[in-house]
Amino acid sequence: MSVSEQDVERVAELANLELTSDEKAGMVRDLNSVLGYFSQLNELDTSSVPPMLQVVEASQAGQPGAAASLRPDEVTPSLSREKVLACAPDTDSFFFKVPKVIER
Amino acid sequence: MNWKQAGITEVQSAVRNAQPSATQLAELCFQEIEARNPAINAYLAVSPERAFRAAAAIDRLAAQGSPLPPLAGVPIGIKDVLVMEGSPATAGSRILEGYRPPYDATVVKRLEGAGAVLVGKLNCDEFAMGSSNENSGYGPVHNPVALDRVPGGSSGGSAAAVAAGMAVAALGSDTGGSIRQPASFCGVVGLLPTYGRVSRYGLIAFASSLDRVGPLTRTVRDAATLLGVIAGHDPLDATSSTLPVPDYVQALEQPVKGLRVGVPSEYFGEGLDPEVRGAVESAIEHLRQAGCTVQPVSLPHTRYAIPTYYLVATAEASSNLARFDGVRYGFRAKDANTLSAMYRRSRDIAFGAEVKRRILLGTYALSAGYYDAYYKKAQQVRTLLTRDFLAAFEQVDVLVTPTAPTPAFKLGEKTDDPLSMYLADIYTVTANLAGICGISVPCGKSSQGLPIGAQILGKHFDEATVLRAALAVEAAV
Numbered sequence: 001m002s003v004s005e006q007d008v009e010r011v012a013e014l015a016n017l018e019l020t021s022d023e024k025a026g027m028v029r030d031l032n033s034v035l036g037y038f039s040q041l042n043e044l045d046t047s048s049v050p051p052m053l054q055v056v057e058a059s060q061a062g063q064p065g066a067a068a069s070l071r072p073d074e075v076t077p078s079l080s081r082e083k084v085l086a087c088a089p090d091t092d093s094f095f096f097k098v099p100k101v102i103e104r
Numbered sequence: 105m106n107w108k109q110a111g112i113t114e115v116q117s118a119v120r121n122a123q124p125s126a127t128q129l130a131e132l133c134f135q136e137i138e139a140r141n142p143a144i145n146a147y148l149a150v151s152p153e154r155a156f157r158a159a160a161a162i163d164r165l166a167a168q169g170s171p172l173p174p175l176a177g178v179p180i181g182i183k184d185v186l187v188m189e190g191s192p193a194t195a196g197s198r199i200l201e202g203y204r205p206p207y208d209a210t211v212v213k214r215l216e217g218a219g220a221v222l223v224g225k226l227n228c229d230e231f232a233m234g235s236s237n238e239n240s241g242y243g244p245v246h247n248p249v250a251l252d253r254v255p256g257g258s259s260g261g262s263a264a265a266v267a268a269g270m271a272v273a274a275l276g277s278d279t280g281g282s283i284r285q286p287a288s289f290c291g292v293v294g295l296l297p298t299y300g301r302v303s304r305y306g307l308i309a310f311a312s313s314l315d316r317v318g319p320l321t322r323t324v325r326d327a328a329t330l331l332g333v334i335a336g337h338d339p340l341d342a343t344s345s346t347l348p349v350p351d352y353v354q355a356l357e358q359p360v361k362g363l364r365v366g367v368p369s370e371y372f373g374e375g376l377d378p379e380v381r382g383a384v385e386s387a388i389e390h391l392r393q394a395g396c397t398v399q400p401v402s403l404p405h406t407r408y409a410i411p412t413y414y415l416v417a418t419a420e421a422s423s424n425l426a427r428f429d430g431v432r433y434g435f436r437a438k439d440a441n442t443l444s445a446m447y448r449r450s451r452d453i454a455f456g457a458e459v460k461r462r463i464l465l466g467t468y469a470l471s472a473g474y475y476d477a478y479y480k481k482a483q484q485v486r487t488l489l490t491r492d493f494l495a496a497f498e499q500v501d502v503l504v505t506p507t508a509p510t511p512a513f514k515l516g517e518k519t520d521d522p523l524s525m526y527l528a529d530i531y532t533v534t535a536n537l538a539g540i541c542g543i544s545v546p547c548g549k550s551s552q553g554l555p556i557g558a559q560i561l562g563k564h565f566d567e568a569t570v571l572r573a574a575l576a577v578e579a580a581v
Contacts, residue, residue: 051483
């Protein structure tokens with residue numbers, strides 16, 4: 001499988017990245033080099049191997065008390081609106097402000 | 105006391121007698137940062153207000169003759185991927201320029217609760233993505249041992265600050281080697297705790313199934329002390345373990361005699377610098393002389409580790425980094441008329457090339473039509489890599505390997521070729537994939553005087569044994 005410029009454009013669109021044409025050419029080259037090297041994974045037959053979805057399960061197998069616990073569903077204090085909004089580029093002091101959402 | 109080389113115990117006893125006091129020590133530390141940081145670029149920000157407030161509290165305790173907490177007066181730097189209320193947090197990225205987080209990471213709170221004096225935020229590769237610190241949006245860090253060389257990455261600032269005497273210890277993060285490899289390059293100790301041992305709350309996420317927080321220190325004993333402070337369950341991190349935290353410093357008293365040391369042949373193959381091989385082999389010989397039994401073991405899937413790691417890590421990164429959109433914090437492009445243009449332009453201007461490369465790679469690996477071939481395949485091979493370790497740990501207690509294939513390389517040497525940079529992580533990524541713990545401990549120097557680290561890997565939640573083995577290497581070198 002080789003990566004084309006169209007593939008890079010499509011993925012950039014999905015990832016909300018804008019790329020200049022110079023950047024695009026570089027990314028096509030780099031992705032092909034890296035994914036080419038990565039294709040050695042296909043040497044392995046993994047048809048009967050489960051994917052590792054949880055590190056915690058693997059790392060805590062058989063250890064009593066180790067499993068991640070569910071917390072009680074209780075309301076606890078969180079960050080104040082004022083402190084959080086103070087970090088934002090633009091607010092009206094109640095909400096985050098962003099440019100126009102609906103495009104034509 | 106020469107605090108620029110001192111360990112935590114020496115700093116503590118000095119502070120107890122006010123020779124120097126915690127406040128004087130903080131002043132010395134800031135003077136040192138002012139003098140040396142321009143050439144090294146380890147610190148991105150200093151936090152004198154917070155440091156002097158903590159130091160004054162320790163000095164009051166010392167004056168009253170009250171017992172001092174375990175890190176009383178110890179100047180510690182924090183990698184800039186961890187948040188500290190009131191200090192900037194950039195993660196080495198321009199996209200977080202100007203962000204001042206409104207809360208503390210759990211590890212930051214725990215250090216301060218144990219009496220540490222937090223002096224500032226340390227440079228790193230952008231979002232911890234890199235092996236040389238050259239991907240920082242705020243300029244590279246220079247290795248204090250040789251200024252034309254990289255300090256390693258991504259916790260390059262943390263390792264450099266400890267090595268240069270600009271902090272007694274530091275916190276770093278390690279997703280694929282980012283604590284251990286810079287520790288090796290700068291000649292300090294770097295510990296990777298088991299996944300779940302240390303809270304990640306307040307760590308700016310790169311790859312959540314791989315990220316760990318851990319200490320970089322001058323001695324193995326200091327690493328044990330710091331781990332004891334930061335380890336333990338945190339209700340704010342659902343993946344943090346409720347297993348009790350052992351006394352790691354106490355554990356160091358137990359000799360290594362009888363410990364079973366495994367040497368995986370796959371870590372001593374092609375690409376390993378002969379001087380690194382020699383230094384690591386002599387570390388293994390030291391362990392044998394200390395009474396350990398040494399035996400060869402095999403981790404047969406090791407050669408698949410780099411592709412597996414970079415597929416898993418970039419997939420998770422592409423998802424984690426979606427939150428940087430110019431809405432809630434950090435940089436926003438000014439000239440965008442619509443929301444989607446604002447997202448794209450902000451991210452395009454403020455993310456560096458390596459971060460974009462990894463977001464694209466991860467998005468590609470997760471996208472329709474490629475998910476099974478790349479992401480799922482990598483997660484299956486991850487199972488095989490983990491099974492390799494579990495099988496090896498049936499026979500041995502720890503594994504000893506090189507931390508990195510070479511000593512510190514020159515700035516600019518690998519920046520044009522992402523793949524050659526990725527291969528710098530060849531011995532470290534496996535531990536992150538499997539969730540196990542490890543350490544890098546200095547074990548010698550190259551003929552050019554560059555530090556070399558030995559990596560010791562241990563079972564899940566068996567940091568105590570890893571630390572004991574590291575102490576034996578440290579004592580013999």
